Each structure stands twice: as structure tokens, then as C-alpha cells.
Amino acid sequence: MPKIGMEPKRRSALVNAAIDEIGEAGSLDVTVAQIARRAGMSAGLAHHYFGGKEQMLLAAMRHILAVFSGKVRDGLHEAKGPHGRLEAVICANFEDHVFDRRKTSAWLSFYAMAQSNTKAAHLMQIYQRRLRSNLVHDLRALTTRPEEVALIIGALIDGVYLRAALSGEGPHSMATETVLNTLDALLGDME
Amino acid sequence: MPKIGMEPKRRSALVNAAIDEIGEAGSLDVTVAQIARRAGMSAGLAHHYFGGKEQMLLAAMRHILAVFSGKVRDGLHEAKGPHGRLEAVICANFEDHVFDRRKTSAWLSFYAMAQSNTKAAHLMQIYQRRLRSNLVHDLRALTTRPEEVALIIGALIDGVYLRAALSGEGPHSMATETVLNTLDALLGDME
């Protein structure tokens, strides 16, 4: 069994297991043993690879953010024009992969974690800044108050996501449409 | 020593202590002993009055919602006209008392709790429905799509609150204005 180059695989398996476990439990009160078992290894090995529970959770959080960032980047590549790019960013937030029950649930738990964990808070900040920066960049061409609209759209995305996470359903299309409509309303009004 | 009418005082003290403790810790990982000590009594007594930690936390959550509901009701009493009433509801969400650092922090923790605790989820639902109902009621007079606008405004309130809770600051006026502006943009556009 002990092949070489296991570390990346193990780490990846643990990260996914952590997200799933947290998602299912709906809370961070998940034991290392549970995660490790789901990832098919002993708790000791999990510690060996991550050094501790906290770092494992942070890695999971980082992974969620990385996947999400990738989606946004992909979406932006294909989009054309400022409005198209805004749509792409918003859609990326509500894509099926991101909107998976387990992911949203884990996400909300990480939100809570960010309140007591400095590193988690830092990760959230990075995500929020990146989102804001993307939005502002394309809003400049469409409105005289890009900052304000970005603030609203950003908060709205979070709010819609939050409600989805809580309700447990995943009204993907509805969510996207809701935000897009608001965007257009704001653009139309502030023009 | 066995004074009469101690129970309400004890319960109230515990609820407040729980909110403060959770708020300070930024998480629900708070011990019964801590809460009880802050409330000036033994952990055993806390159990006596609430029967368990979970019920104590739920009582704390209920209390936050109750205080908030009271604020909304007060605001609605003084407000005039549909738009004025909408303003009142929104303002109530960002009042100083509600927007206190500790309260927002506890609130976000309860959000997370609602994912794994059915009763907590139920309380959140009640709050969301009441908010929605208030919004829809007054939006009927101002737009042809009251449901949709209510959805957006509701999500926006949550999103703004969420960000405030995370950032730790309390940009009260900004928050209120942001939501109000969006409301007007939506009304203007959808009329």
C-alpha cells in the first residue's frame, strides 16, 4: 500500500472528505476521525499530513475558494463586454458545482469560523476583495457609481447564497436571475 | 434565600450572558460554565433552569429575534405610508441595538447553528417569513412585483448584515442607506 507520492492524494482526499462531512453535519463540530474515516485512512495519518484539525479545515476552506475562483476565471474568459462579464461573475457564484448542498453548508460554517479564526477571516477577506474587484472593474463602464453598485451586488450575492444554504434547496436559476435583475435595475436607475 | 420570582431573572441573565459570551467568542463553542459564571451563578443552576445547553442557546436566539421583532413593530407604529413603513422595517434591521458587535456575532453563529439544529432552523424561518410578510405587505402598494422585490430586499438585508458581522465594524448608516437606495432603484425601475 505505501506507495510513493501519496501526500497530495491524501491531502486532497481529506479536504474533500472534510467538506462533505461538514456539509452533511451542517456544522464544524466534526471529528478528525470522521473525516479521516471518510477519506479512507486513520486519524493519525490525517494529523500527519495536516498537523492538526484547524489546518485541515482551513485547507478545505481554501479549496472551496480556489474552485470557485477557477469558475469565475473560466466564466470571465468566455464572456464578452462589461455586462457579459458581470453576468459571468454572478453566474459563477451560483453554478451547480458551487451550489451543491454540501458545499453551501460547509461554506456557511466557514463564515461562522471566520469570526473566531484569524486565518479563516483572512481567507474570507481575500474572497470578498476579489469579488468586489471583479465587479468594480466592469461596472466602471456601465455606471458612475461602480463602488456602490459593487457593494450592493456583492452583499446581495452573499445574502442569496446564505438563504440558499439555510433553506437547503438550490434554486439556482432563480438566484441568478434575482441578482441579475437587481443589477439591471440599479444600472438603469443610476445611469 | 429562596426568593420568589427568581426564575425569570435567572433565565434572563443567562440568556444575556449567553449572547455576550457567544458574541465575544465569535462561536458557539462556549461552555455552560462560562455562561453561568458570567450570569453570576453555577453551571448546575443553569441546567436547572434550561434543562440543557441547547435549550439555553435556543432561548438566546429567540430573545434576539424577539428584541428585533419588537423594534420592527415599534418602527411600524410610528411610520406613515407604505414607503415610510418599508423604511422603518429596513432601519429596524440596522439599529444600534441590533447592530451591536456582540449581537451580530451571535447572530451569525445562530445562522450556522440553524443548519444542524431543527429548532434553530425553525426560528430562522419564522424570522424570515415575518420579514418577508412585512415587506410584501407594503410593497403591494408600490410595485407590481412585490414578491420579487421582497425577496431581493430580504436577501440584501441578510447579506449586508452578514458582511457587517464578519468585518466587525458597524457601518450602520451606510448599511441602511445602501438597502434603501436599492429599494428605490427597484421601485423606480419596476414601476
Add this chain to the structure above:
Amino acid sequence: MPKIGMEPKRRSALVNAAIDEIGEAGSLDVTVAQIARRAGMSAGLAHHYFGGKEQMLLAAMRHILAVFSGKVRDGLHEAKGPHGRLEAVICANFEDHVFDRRKTSAWLSFYAMAQSNTKAAHLMQIYQRRLRSNLVHDLRALTTRPEEVALIIGALIDGVYLRAALSGEGPHSMATETVLNTLDALLGDME
């Protein structure tokens, strides 16, 4: 069972149990559970009263030193004249109570502990300084080099004790005589 004022009794029982357990094991590799069981309580309670293993061990060390100090004080009270007092100090180091197998064994373990634990090192220093101070005080009347003789006698006491601890036997009288004879030889020579 839960009577009031249990704390001192529990702490005392734990300290004694710790000394016995360490003495029997011949090492500090003793579990809190073992100590607690010997003291007739749960491991949780042991933590409740001491806050941790280290503090429990330090309390045990302190207790050994305190008992020993008491013996020295008692001996000095009854002794007469400088030489009599010196004899009393030396005898106190090899009294039966102090020379009990378990105590010596624990003592040697604490010596080792003092190398990695600052607080333990501090306790050892206090003991050594007190011994030295006692010796020097009475040697002043008997020799022109009290400091030097005190150094030798102090080291000799430690050495004899160390060997006794290692050998497991307790040649009380021999030990005492050995040190006393050396003292007299030094005094006779240095006069």
C-alpha cells in the same frame, strides 16, 4: 458524596498518590488516570483541581520539599550549638520519612524534571539555597571557610542521596555517619 470543602482533601490525596505512583514507576511517565485512580477519583476531577498534569507534579514536588523543610526546622529547634545544628540538618536529610523508597525515587525524577521545566528548576534552587544557607550559618563559628565546606557537604548530601535512590536500599545510619565523618574531617583539617 459531594460534601463541601473537598478541595484540600482531594489535592492532598492527589499529591500523595502522585508521589507514590512516580516512586513506584521510578519515572515521571505516569498517567493522570493512574494517579487519580490511586487517589480514588476520576481523571477529570484531578484536572479540575490542578488544571493539568504539570501543575500536579509540581505540587507533589513542592510537597516533598515542604515536608523536608519541616523536618529540618524541627531538628534545628531541638539542636544546641553550631555543631549540633549541623548534625541536625544533615540528619534531617536522611530521616526515615524522607528516605522512604518512594520518596527518593520521586525525588530523583524531579531532579531530572528540573532540567526541562523552569518551575521545577526554581523549586530545586530554593531547596539548595536553603540548605546552603543553613550550613553556612553554623559553619561560620567552626571554620574559616564556611562557604567551601558548605559546598562540599551540600554536594555530598546530594551524592549520597542520589546513590541511595539508585540502589534502592536505604542505608540511613550509614549515610548520616558518612556525611558527619566528612564534616568533622573537613573541620579538623581546615581549622
Add this chain to the structure above:
Amino acid sequence: MPKIGMEPKRRSALVNAAIDEIGEAGSLDVTVAQIARRAGMSAGLAHHYFGGKEQMLLAAMRHILAVFSGKVRDGLHEAKGPHGRLEAVICANFEDHVFDRRKTSAWLSFYAMAQSNTKAAHLMQIYQRRLRSNLVHDLRALTTRPEEVALIIGALIDGVYLRAALSGEGPHSMATETVLNTLDALLGDME
């Protein structure tokens, strides 16, 4: 890759690493992994060569004793006359190499180990007997009570060493002189 004659080098490296690690930590609570890493190999290989942690520690202890014995032997070769030989033995105990901070620290830890480990105890016995035998042999020509003086000098050496190990300083010359002076006092007195 499988070089010939690697075993002695590996074993030696591990023994030295163990002594250093124990010396630095000031305790036997040192992991095999730490020792192996310091010796530049994997923990698995360390096991391969020694069969277990205990045997590795015993080998380290044996090594310290062997180095020390060599020093004594060398000293005795060059010394002349009974008194000169006694001086040589005493000096060998406080030579720089032996008196190195790390070595003394490890030594004290091994003392503690001898209480719970039969093999370690046996090694200590061998050392003490050899020291005693050396001392008695030369004391015969100088005093009528060689056994008693040997006992005192032996215990004094241990005591001085113990204090040096604890204090962390290495007052080499002082230590040597202290013991030598005592020796002369005893010889002068008991003649």
C-alpha cells in the same frame, strides 16, 4: 547505494544524535523521529539498526560510559604514584568532554532512567563499581579506611556532577578542586 560498512556509522550517528537531543531537551521525552532526523536518516532506519527506542537509549548511555572509561584509563596511564592516580581519576570525571552541557544533561536523564529500566540500572552499577574499585585500589596505600573514603569521594563526585548538571554551568576547575581538597582533608584526618 547499499554501501558496505554503513552500519557502524549509522549506529554511531544515532547514538550521538540521541545524546545531543536528550541533552538539548533535558529529558528522555525525545522522539525517535527527532533523533533519526538529527542523525540524517529516517525513523524506520533507526529502528532497523537498534530494534527499538529503548535499545537506542541504552546504546547512548553505554557510549557515554565508554568515553568516560576511556578518559579514566588514559589518565591512569600517565599518572604516577597512588595520589597522582587518584587525582587522575577525579579529574577524568570533570574533563571538558565529559562536562559538556549536553552530556551532563543526558547523564542526569539516564540516572532517572536507571530507576525504571533494569538494563540501565545495570550499566550504572558497572560504572559505580569501576569508579569505586579504582578509588579503593589507590587509597589502600594512603589510608587505613580505603572503603570509607572511596564511598565518600564517589558520592561527592556524583553530587558535584549532579549540581553541575542542574545549574547548567560547568565550573570544571572548581569541581575538581573541591573534590581534591576533600580527599586531602580526609586523608590527613584519617591517617
Add this chain to the structure above:
DNA sequence: AATGAATGAGGATTCATTCAT
């Protein structure tokens, strides 16, 4: 020979909860 993977037992610590007084 040598490594890194892997395990599993064991230990300190925490804490909700119960209970005698």
C-alpha cells in the same frame, strides 16, 4: 539498505450533565 506511508494504542484535556447536600 532505506524510505515514507500507515496504523493504533494511549494519554491529556474538556465539558455537559447529574447529584448529594
Add this chain to the structure above:
DNA sequence: GATGAATGAATCCTCATTCAT
């Protein structure tokens, strides 16, 4: 009513040791 005593289960983490390659 109120307390502090007490427990025991649960959890994180460490580490010696084994093993496939």
C-alpha cells in the same frame, strides 16, 4: 433554590513501530 463535587464520554493529538516498495 442553589452549589460545588463528581463523572465519563468524547476528542485531539503523539509516537513507536511495522511494512510495502
